[in-house]
Amino acid sequence: MKTLADLLAEGVAGRRVLVRADLNVPLDGETITDDGRVRASLPTIQQLTGAGARVVIAAHLGRPKGAPDPKFSLKPVAKRLGELLGQDVKLAEDVTGESAKSAVESLRDGEVALLENIRFDARETSKDEAERGALADELAGLVTAFVSDGFGVVHRKQASVYDVAKRLPHYAGGLVLAEVDVLRKLTEDTERPYVVVLGGAKVSDKLGVIANLLTKVDRLLIGGGMAYTFLKAQGHEVGQSLLQEDQLDQVSGFLTEAEKRGVELVLPVDVLAATEFGPDAPHEVVPATGIPADRQGLDIGPETRELFASKLADAKTVFWNGPMGVFEFEAFSGGTRAVAQALVDSDAFSVVGGGDSAAAVRQLGLPEDGFSHISTGGGASLEFLEGKELPGVLVLED
Numbered sequence: 331m332k333t334l335a336d337l338l339a340e341g342v343a344g345r346r347v348l349v350r351a352d353l354n355v356p357l358d359g360e361t362i363t364d365d366g367r368v369r370a371s372l373p374t375i376q377q378l379t380g381a382g383a384r385v386v387i388a389a390h391l392g393r394p395k396g397a398p399d400p401k402f403s404l405k406p407v408a409k410r411l412g413e414l415l416g417q418d419v420k421l422a423e424d425v426t427g428e429s430a431k432s433a434v435e436s437l438r439d440g441e442v443a444l445l446e447n448i449r450f451d452a453r454e455t456s457k458d459e460a461e462r463g464a465l466a467d468e469l470a471g472l473v474t475a476f477v478s479d480g481f482g483v484v485h486r487k488q489a490s491v492y493d494v495a496k497r498l499p500h501y502a503g504g505l506v507l508a509e510v511d512v513l514r515k516l517t518e519d520t521e522r523p524y525v526v527v528l529g530g531a532k533v534s535d536k537l538g539v540i541a542n543l544l545t546k547v548d549r550l551l552i553g554g555g556m557a558y559t560f561l562k563a564q565g566h567e568v569g570q571s572l573l574q575e576d577q578l579d580q581v582s583g584f585l586t587e588a589e590k591r592g593v594e595l596v597l598p599v600d601v602l603a604a605t606e607f608g609p610d611a612p613h614e615v616v617p618a619t620g621i622p623a624d625r626q627g628l629d630i631g632p633e634t635r636e637l638f639a640s641k642l643a644d645a646k647t648v649f650w651n652g653p654m655g656v657f658e659f660e661a662f663s664g665g666t667r668a669v670a671q672a673l674v675d676s677d678a679f680s681v682v683g684g685g686d687s688a689a690a691v692r693q694l695g696l697p698e699d700g701f702s703h704i705s706t707g708g709g710a711s712l713e714f715l716e717g718k719e720l721p722g723v724l725v726l727e728d
């Protein structure tokens with residue numbers, strides 16, 4: 331696999347280079363609430379600009395529906411990136427249209443342009459290879475080399491991650507290399523007990539990794555929005571909580587499989603059940619086996635926090651993805667704080683992954699050096715750990 335170092339050795343002065351970065355940051359309106367992913371993208375960009383490259387960045391924000399939507403504009407990201415780089419970052423108003431072309435053409439050596447949210451173009455996430463290919467052709471037409479540095483998105487077979495690499499000389503960026511390096515440590519000579527903690531809201535995506543994880547871990551702790559599909563599969567009422575109704579059968583299968591394999595699958599025993607989704611929603615602690623029909627679980631309860639902490643106390647290796655509750659609201663941040671604190675207190679090799687999980691650790695004021703590694707990718711890390719080939723990494727090996 332060629333790397334950024336190889337590209338720099340070839341010489342990039344005056345060359346237009348496309349960098350796929352993961353700049354998918356949490357926003358409150360137009361305010362970035364955690365700029366960790368922007369910061370993590372800096373070294374690769376700076377090495378390129380420092381060597382005189384004309385850097386064109388492709389990135390996504392959230393999940394717009396394949397058309398421009400001001401709510402998902404990268405404008406705040408361009409501003410923050412510019413502040414951190416100490417130089418202006420020109421934001422194109424489109425992905426590969428007239429604005430993008432003129433932004434790229436006007437770049438001078440060492441300058442940076444950011445294309446507007448790549449997911450404003452429906453072809454980016456299309457299942458149809460020809461459609462993705464057409465967008466990748468347009469991206470490739472803007473530059474002469476491609477650096478893949480968006481680790482958080484390498485599990486996606488998308489035009490700016492996968493297809494574009496097939497059309498240009500391609501190089502792995504420093505962030506992708508560093509992340510894969512650390513995660514490999516989790517899979518090789520794993521010290522046991524090996525515990526994986528799963529939560530968050532991307533339930534459908536992340537349920538998919540469990541079948542393979544069950545063959546690797548000793549314990550699986552499930553909280554956050556993930557937990558309710560498990561509780562429902564056990565026959566409990568989950569009220570208005572996040573639920574993946576169409577995956578109930580699959581989840582029942584995980585429960586049986588875990589038992590068969592002797593994997594301890596630990597679910598919440600109590601939750602904070604709220605009357606609505608909001609920072610000031612009235613709520614109370616209820617048993618996880620009896621969430622009232624008109625309530626939704628927005629955090630794990632105090633007994634569960636203790637239970638999870640006890641299951642982490644003797645762990646030697648831990649991977650955690652997905653907040654235990656809606657940590658963005660103070661009232662529902664206690665579960666996430668408790669799990670984070672348990673990791674800080676343990677001497678396990680501990681990795682936290684995911685945009686929101688990493689943001690939670692920082693926002694809740696936990697020491698970053700209390701973890702062995704804070705990864706920028708949640709889904710990407712999980713797919714790596716389950717042993718799946720990541721399309722965005724595999725394509726760099728060709």
Ligand SMILES: Nc1ncnc2c1ncn2[C@@H]1O[C@H](COP(=O)(O)OP(=O)(O)O)[C@@H](O)[C@H]1O
Nearest residue numbers: 530531532554555628655656684685686687708
């Ligand atoms: N019980 C819950 N109900 C609804 N949303 C939840 C719940 N628990 C956690 N979340 C939300 O999950 C989101 C993060 O999920 P996800 O994107 O899967 O994590 P990451 O970005 O770390 O991979 C957060 O915005 C958080 O508010």
Ligand SMILES: O=C(OP(=O)(O)O)[C@H](O)COP(=O)(O)O
Nearest residue numbers: 352354482483684685707708709
């Ligand atoms: O936030 C991300 O992933 P994560 O929440 O699993 O860490 C990445 O930017 C990928 O986004 P996606 O899950 O919408 O493809």
